Amino acid sequence: MTQNIYDDETFFQGYSQLPRSVHGLDGAPEWASLRRLLPAVRGKRVLDLGCGFGWFCRWAAGEGAASVLGVELSEKMLARARAETRDPAVSYLKADLERFRPEADAFDLAYSSLAFHYLRDLEGLIASVHAALSPGGALVCSVEHPIFTAPSSPNWRSDASGHETWPLDAYLDEGPRRTDWLADGVIKQHRTIGTYLGILLRAGFSLSHLEEWAPSPEQVAANPEWARERGRPPFLLIACRKPEAG
Amino acid sequence: MTQNIYDDETFFQGYSQLPRSVHGLDGAPEWASLRRLLPAVRGKRVLDLGCGFGWFCRWAAGEGAASVLGVELSEKMLARARAETRDPAVSYLKADLERFRPEADAFDLAYSSLAFHYLRDLEGLIASVHAALSPGGALVCSVEHPIFTAPSSPNWRSDASGHETWPLDAYLDEGPRRTDWLADGVIKQHRTIGTYLGILLRAGFSLSHLEEWAPSPEQVAANPEWARERGRPPFLLIACRKPEAG
Numbered sequence: 372m373t374q375n376i377y378d379d380e381t382f383f384q385g386y387s388q389l390p391r392s393v394h395g396l397d398g399a400p401e402w403a404s405l406r407r408l409l410p411a412v413r414g415k416r417v418l419d420l421g422c423g424f425g426w427f428c429r430w431a432a433g434e435g436a437a438s439v440l441g442v443e444l445s446e447k448m449l450a451r452a453r454a455e456t457r458d459p460a461v462s463y464l465k466a467d468l469e470r471f472r473p474e475a476d477a478f479d480l481a482y483s484s485l486a487f488h489y490l491r492d493l494e495g496l497i498a499s500v501h502a503a504l505s506p507g508g509a510l511v512c513s514v515e516h517p518i519f520t521a522p523s524s525p526n527w528r529s530d531a532s533g534h535e536t537w538p539l540d541a542y543l544d545e546g547p548r549r550t551d552w553l554a555d556g557v558i559k560q561h562r563t564i565g566t567y568l569g570i571l572l573r574a575g576f577s578l579s580h581l582e583e584w585a586p587s588p589e590q591v592a593a594n595p596e597w598a599r600e601r602g603r604p605p606f607l608l609i610a611c612r613k614p615e616a617g
Numbered sequence: 618m619t620q621n622i623y624d625d626e627t628f629f630q631g632y633s634q635l636p637r638s639v640h641g642l643d644g645a646p647e648w649a650s651l652r653r654l655l656p657a658v659r660g661k662r663v664l665d666l667g668c669g670f671g672w673f674c675r676w677a678a679g680e681g682a683a684s685v686l687g688v689e690l691s692e693k694m695l696a697r698a699r700a701e702t703r704d705p706a707v708s709y710l711k712a713d714l715e716r717f718r719p720e721a722d723a724f725d726l727a728y729s730s731l732a733f734h735y736l737r738d739l740e741g742l743i744a745s746v747h748a749a750l751s752p753g754g755a756l757v758c759s760v761e762h763p764i765f766t767a768p769s770s771p772n773w774r775s776d777a778s779g780h781e782t783w784p785l786d787a788y789l790d791e792g793p794r795r796t797d798w799l800a801d802g803v804i805k806q807h808r809t810i811g812t813y814l815g816i817l818l819r820a821g822f823s824l825s826h827l828e829e830w831a832p833s834p835e836q837v838a839a840n841p842e843w844a845r846e847r848g849r850p851p852f853l854l855i856a857c858r859k860p861e862a863g
Contacts, residue, residue: 518764522782535786539783539784541848543847581810603786
């Protein structure tokens, strides 16, 4: 079962104060890039895997989705998601993504933002998401970039001149990484890009796009403290498609 | 035009002494992995982009390829390739891969080992390779991994306890990297994985496999000095396919 760190009070309080929790999708600097990977949502049956506070669910409903199902493990997040959602096209389900198995052919678009790197068994979920999509359906997702999750000591190092580098090691050694982000003992699962793509391809998906996201030069100009993020991408964005036939 | 560093006498002498130059394919630790990505070669028309001493060309001919064309910029490498090749199925062509444009529908398999990261204009070559392949044809290639090519100072750093990390920076800043590998002033082109995949997908290829290669635990056991290579993969292996139709 997946660690339910979002229901840890310290973590939840910290997470609730992040720009993406206060301002929603526009508070997430990678959202504009992720949005470009999405097909038109109008009329689609949409699944959001790890929906958090439901920002994407409400956005998709606002774009005209036929239905939106948000799946989330955290009670605290779901409570806020439900309290902030009025649109009857949106529904929420409490479930552990490692065990969640949607019905076949029930969705046209699956979406997931920064959730898959918490799962130990991702292969089982992806296979069932593939089965749950209609032919031609899309999966668009983001995860923490493997370069970000790999290091045994994930902290920038500064040389005598102040130049910062990211101390990469253990990239090929996949498995749990314990960090103290927002709360002590947050467990993430490190996987290589090759492993993420292998899981998707073996499930039958065809890769449409892969982006190693870091702030654009324009975003860095507006937020100079983000400059070092271009040195090692924090997020990996992937779009793939279930082929029409075969 | 691509830098012709292989015809630099110092570089050529150094390169000629590497295990992969002395022992051929079996001297390259990634060969077994790359070979697993290849379709059956028998009866195929094979193109080797940056064929070096012709090891792969001779191997493919030995596997029963109908024909093998090796393309290479370096006169010194071609001279040795020609001197060591007896099989009439193999031919060689001196050309800069940035300008080489093969005929349409002339090959069933394109292969390239550690050559693409020297090219500034890779997109033009890949588009013409796609056109040169028969429907269902494959492109299998290796490049230096972007994690390997990115850093402004690509040298392992050791902490007080002797633990080594790879000082990653500048990952998103694509373009030339000057290194002093074997000779001074070798120019490689750094691209992200996202960029490599984008070039292939835009050309019309479908991704079959991507592997971030580092020595296996078994290879490390046999060569303990390779252990740190698992900290940051040196090579990226990619297999993709030209769809049968469309």
